[in-house]
Amino acid sequence: MKRQKRQKQQILEQASQWLTRLQEGNLSDEEKKQLLNWQNQSPYHQKIWKTALDLHHKLSELPQDVTLPVIHKLRKEQTTSYKKYVWLLAALPVLSAIYYGNEQQQWLADYRSPVGQQTTVHLPDGGKIILNGLSAIDVDYSQQQRTIILRKGEIWIETHPDQLKRPFIVQTKQGSAQALGTQYLVRMEAQQSFVAVNKGAVKITTLNSKQSKILHSHQQTYFSQYTLNTPQNIDMAEIAWTKGFIMVNDLPLQQFIQRLKPYQKGIIHIDPAIASIKISGTYPIHDLDGIYSMLAHTYALDIHDYANHYFIHIKAK
Known part of the structure; x- marks a missing residue:
């Protein structure tokens, strides 16, 4: 039991470190690979990471000058007990209170x-x-x-x-x-x-x-x-989203993925070897499964979906 508890402590601590890294800025390609490998170590890793991504999604709607001090403060003030590593869960209600309790602040729009x-x-x-x-x-x-x-x-x-x-x-x-x-x-x-x-x-x-x-x-x-x-x-193509579509012509895959950001929760990791593949076509923005299916079929891509679209990994077949 003690060994299992220590393992869970380590996983939670690692998840907290990855989440803090995400909130501080974009991951490098190497870091994205490391994160994917870490997540695939066990079902528990995947479960904890889904919780972390739920938090990251809420953090993404808040300014960093609000979120980062809270995150670092929570981590600094925790003891060495098991609860030290559940700051992921503790941070969520804290940040939610900030989010909903400051609706009159300028950054929270009408x-x-x-x-x-x-x-x-x-x-x-x-x-x-x-x-x-x-x-x-x-x-x-x-x-x-x-x-x-x-x-x-x-x-x-x-x-x-x-x-x-x-x-x-x-x-x-x-x-x-x-x-x-x-x-x-x-x-x-x-x-x-x-x-x-x-x-x-x-x-x-x-x-x-x-x-x-x-x-x-x-x-x-x-x-x-x-x-x-x-x-x-x-x-x-710039106004196609008002009709429910993304329209592209010879757009590199890396840039195409950027076009998906308003509609895609979580993270999309692309193998650098295929980042420059040119994408063309018209894609329905309210059907992510359809988009990924079209990409996989048309461009011979292997697309893996983890945690219900919270982490997408794209590589060549």
């Missing part, structure tokens, strides 16, 4: 769309916004202006004429995109934002350099806080 779901928001003026998975917005309507603050992810906007003639503006960390009677998409990334206009026009203004440019129907561009790229013809 509207959120979780992994694998899209949320439609009907605005007070008759307009509509669709949030892609893993996206969040604040809605701020005043007497002078209609403002949408994009906190995370990407949104599809369909504006409506306003009786008060107030400007309609989407704000990101990199600048703003003002509608000039339109349907358009805005996506915020780490260092830049992306805008694609389907109908009408959009005026883009960078945050710091205050550069401005008007995008017209069927144009798209990227912009940062200081720079604004030359507009290009719209790639309709």
Whole structure:
């Protein structure tokens, strides 16, 4: 019994170390292999790792300046007893309390769309916004202006004429995109934002350099806080998610997997040898099993699903 208890202690401690590593940043390819090998050692490893991934999924919705201090504090303050290693379970209610107890904080937006779901928001003026998975917005309507603050992810906007003639503006960390009677998409990334206009026009203004440019129907561009790229013809694949699909043409598998992030919980590990395989086609975003089946059949891939899509391993057959 004591030996079995020590083994469980070791597994829990290892899981806590892996989870902390996940929350601190992306794993290298070698680390991903090590994690997969560790998980496959026993059913108990898999059970504990599923619990860890449930926690990691909740952590991913919180800012690191909230989660990391809690994690490190829990680990530091535990004793050497068996309970030292169940910080995974202890952290979950602590972080849930943070998550639900701070709804008024700025980072917790008015509207959120979780992994694998899209949320439609009907605005007070008759307009509509669709949030892609893993996206969040604040809605701020005043007497002078209609403002949408994009906190995370990407949104599809369909504006409506306003009786008060107030400007309609989407704000990101990199600048703003003002509608000039339109349907358009805005996506915020780490260092830049992306805008694609389907109908009408959009005026883009960078945050710091205050550069401005008007995008017209069927144009798209990227912009940062200081720079604004030359507009290009719209790639309709960029807005395909609003119809329930991912459309790609000769996209490397590694980048294709990035497109799945709004819909895929957990982790996807790709063997580096196949990361550059070019993927083409149209894939239904609400059918992950179908996507993996299509990939496996079309590109001769071996795809293993662990813990109900919480860990996907992709390699060549």
